[in-house]
Amino acid sequence: MRLLVIGLMMVLVASLATCLPSSLPLPEYPPTTTLSTQIPTPSLPSTRSSLAPPSNCPHMPLGGFYDVWRNEQVWPRLGCAVAPAEAVTGTEAYLCYATHSLWLGEKRLFVVVTDSGLRWAFVPDESGLPPDAALMVAPTPQLPKPTPGPPTVTPVPTPTPVVLLLPPITTPTPSPHPTQLSVALPSSESGPLPDASPIETPIPPWPLGCFPATGRHGWLARAIAGAEGGGWSRTGETTFEGAIQQFEGGWLLWNGNVCSVLFADGTWTMF
Numbered sequence: 001m002r003l004l005v006i007g008l009m010m011v012l013v014a015s016l017a018t019c020l021p022s023s024l025p026l027p028e029y030p031p032t033t034t035l036s037t038q039i040p041t042p043s044l045p046s047t048r049s050s051l052a053p054p055s056n057c058p059h060m061p062l063g064g065f066y067d068v069w070r071n072e073q074v075w076p077r078l079g080c081a082v083a084p085a086e087a088v089t090g091t092e093a094y095l096c097y098a099t100h101s102l103w104l105g106e107k108r109l110f111v112v113v114t115d116s117g118l119r120w121a122f123v124p125d126e127s128g129l130p131p132d133a134a135l136m137v138a139p140t141p142q143l144p145k146p147t148p149g150p151p152t153v154t155p156v157p158t159p160t161p162v163v164l165l166l167p168p169i170t171t172p173t174p175s176p177h178p179t180q181l182s183v184a185l186p187s188s189e190s191g192p193l194p195d196a197s198p199i200e201t202p203i204p205p206w207p208l209g210c211f212p213a214t215g216r217h218g219w220l221a222r223a224i225a226g227a228e229g230g231g232w233s234r235t236g237e238t239t240f241e242g243a244i245q246q247f248e249g250g251w252l253l254w255n256g257n258v259c260s261v262l263f264a265d266g267t268w269t270m271f
Contacts, residue, residue: 059084065245065252068259068271077263079248089241092255093136093217096210096232099224101217102255104244105131110220111253113260113268120260120268127219136215136237210234 053070057080061069065085069075092102098115103125110123213221213233222231242254250263259271 054080057081059245061085061245061252064254064259065243068252068261069247071271073269074261078250078252078261081245081247083246085243085245085252087241088244089239090255091135091217091237091239093213093233093237094235095213095217095221095224096207096230096234099221101220102240102253103216111260111262112220112224118268119266120262121266123220123223125216125220127216129216129219133215135239136213136217136233138233138236139211207232 051072053075059081060066061081062085069078069081086106088104088106090103090105092100095101100113102111102113103109104111108125110125111120112123113120210232212218213231215237217233217237218231221233225231240255240257242256244254245252250261253260253262261269261271263269
């Protein structure tokens with residue numbers, strides 16, 4: 001009996017072994033990822049302070065240029081100087097339409113500064129004129145001529161009466177050949193009297209207060225006007241002695257009177 005039970009148990013175990021697969025599939029897990037231990041470095045803003053300009057620039061501006069450059073509205077935009085200051089000589093004129101033209105003789109270059117939008121630009125001098133060309137001179141204003149009126153009549157003084165001496169009466173003998181007398185009236189030195197009506201002054205074909213520009217600044221004025229024509233100036237051309245210095249973000253230009261800050265983005269200010 002015991003042997004029968006043991007045999008039945010062996011048969012049952014064998015049947016269960018044939019029903020189960022030889023190997024069970026392993027459960028799938030997400031792939032193992034290696035976490036980076038590097039901490040990203042944030043992008044830090046510029047360390048330039050609006051209180052103090054840098055003192056380690058390769059070329060430090062000097063004198064008046066330093067006084068302008070250290071301004072907290074100037075040096076953060078200009079940055080450090082990339083070259084020492086240079087002496088320049090040139091001429092300048094104020095053209096019509098709020099344009100200040102400065103010609104740098106050593107550079108053969110115009111600096112054109114406009115009040116419209118506070119913009120500026122470099123313009124190469126292609127006028128072809130020599131450095132010692134004659135300066136543009138503003139014309140002398142002409143005073144208006146008075147309108148001629150009727151002539152002034154000078155009163156004739158009353159003559160003092162005199163005693164007339166009558167000559168003896170004689171009977172003239174007529175001539176057989178009478179002579180014709182031709183009386184030549186004296187011509188008037190002043191000519192015919194002018195018309196007393198007012199004379200209209202012609203309006204010049206240029207803006208009020210301006211005159212046709214000449215010389216190198218006249219070439220620039222016409223180049224700026226382009227197809228619109230023109231080329232007018234408000235002042236004559238004057239000479240100056242100044243300096244210029246280049247920075248990372250623009251230039252400083254001194255014309256002997258004021259210092260212009262010319263930023264690289266085309267805007268400008270003045271000190």
